[in-house]
Amino acid sequence: MxxxxxxxxxxxxxxxxxxxxxxxxxxxxxxxxxxxxxxxxxxxxxxxxxxxxxCPGFIDIHNHSDLALLIDPIADSMIRQGVTTLTVGNCGLSVAPVKREFIELFKKHVESFAPAPVEWKWESFDEYLRALEGKGVGVNVVPFVGHGTIRAMVLGFEPKEPSENELNQMKLLVEESMKAGAFGLTTGLIYLPGMYAKTSEIIELAKVVAKYGGIYASHIRSESFVLIEAVAEAIEIGAKANIPVEISHHKASGVENWGKVKTTLKMMEDARINNIEIT
Incomplete structure (x- = not known):
């Protein structure tokens, strides 16, 4: 043969x-x-x-090439390292969905991830994915929708709690994104505007994601002095939304906090024993 x-x-x-x-x-x-x-x-x-x-291609589970892929769709720098799959939309910052009234403000917030200016021709999550497909991307892409993006499109960057109507708008944007092909929801609870969200807000959005079999990936609220509380919050979201959880950055920054990961790893092990899928 x-x-x-x-x-x-x-x-x-x-x-x-x-x-x-x-x-x-x-x-x-x-x-x-x-x-x-x-x-x-x-x-x-x-x-x-x-x-x-x-060996099989490597999977980069935390990548910020959302815009870079539109400039360099072959992703040569990734492929040469053996990486063939990228997850994007991390840390609560996806580049879709966007609304025209917020787009200029939002572009300033996320374009540091792009190596060159990008012409934004999309609004919905589906339109963004079509823009990627139209470029002939050379790697597999696993897109997530960002909580910070969703929040910014409804509340701007205001430090406020959403009304019932505003929360419903956020849920709708998440649902539309999941239907379009998002694999889950990410948060960046150490960044604007995600840091303004209460746990209850994230739980409600995560419940929408869970309906579609998605996962919740979080840049948690602290990696230092309140690391234990931040991991506890991620576990709570997983339990109450019935959704798998991935902690993107699990570390204890600062000498004063060294050793806290022993506690948080035990918390995660206990959560898994209680059927909360968390990594």
Whole structure:
């Protein structure tokens, strides 16, 4: 059988935690069709990998290339590191959905993530995803909708609690984003405007995400003096919204706080025992 590509003699790591094995990999029509020792393989391209490791692409679970992908859709810097999947919309800051009346203010807030100016041609989450697809992005993209973005589109950057009507508007934007293809909701509770949100607000939005099988990923409210309380808040959101939780930055900054992660890791272990999925 003639193959399109054969990778010969590489040290294959399959991602399952088992030791690497020496093997050949044959690819046909974009699919791995043979894995093992291939005697005299015939292929359009043969890659000799005797001194190399061969493994599935890496997943960058916390990335801020939301706008950069529109400028450099091939994502060459990622691919050359073996990264083939990016999650975007982290820390509560997705670049969609946006409303025209807030867009100029919001652009100033997020364009530090872009290596060059971007022409914003979208408003809805669906339109943003279509903009990415139209560029022919070279990596897999896992988009999240940001709580800070949702809040800014309804309340601006005001330090206030939403009214019932405003909260319903926020829920609707989250639901529309989930239907469009968002994988979940992120928060940046150490940043504007997410830091103004009470726990109850986030729980209500997370409940919407849970209906669609999404997850909640949080840059928690503190990584230092109130780290324990911040992790407790993330656990509470997971429990009350019945949603999986991912803590994006779990560390104890400052000498005075060293050792607190022993407590917070135990809190997370206990939560998992109680069927709260948290990592």
């Amino acid at each position: 003639a193959y399109d590509i054969v990778i010969v003699g590489g040290r294959v790591i399959n991602g399952a935690g088992t030791p690497w094995t020496r093997a050949d990999i044959a690819i046909k029509d974009g699919v791995i069709v043979e894995l093992g020792y291939l005697k005299h393989p015939q292929a359009d391209i043969i890659i000799k990998a005797e001194d190399l490791f061969v």
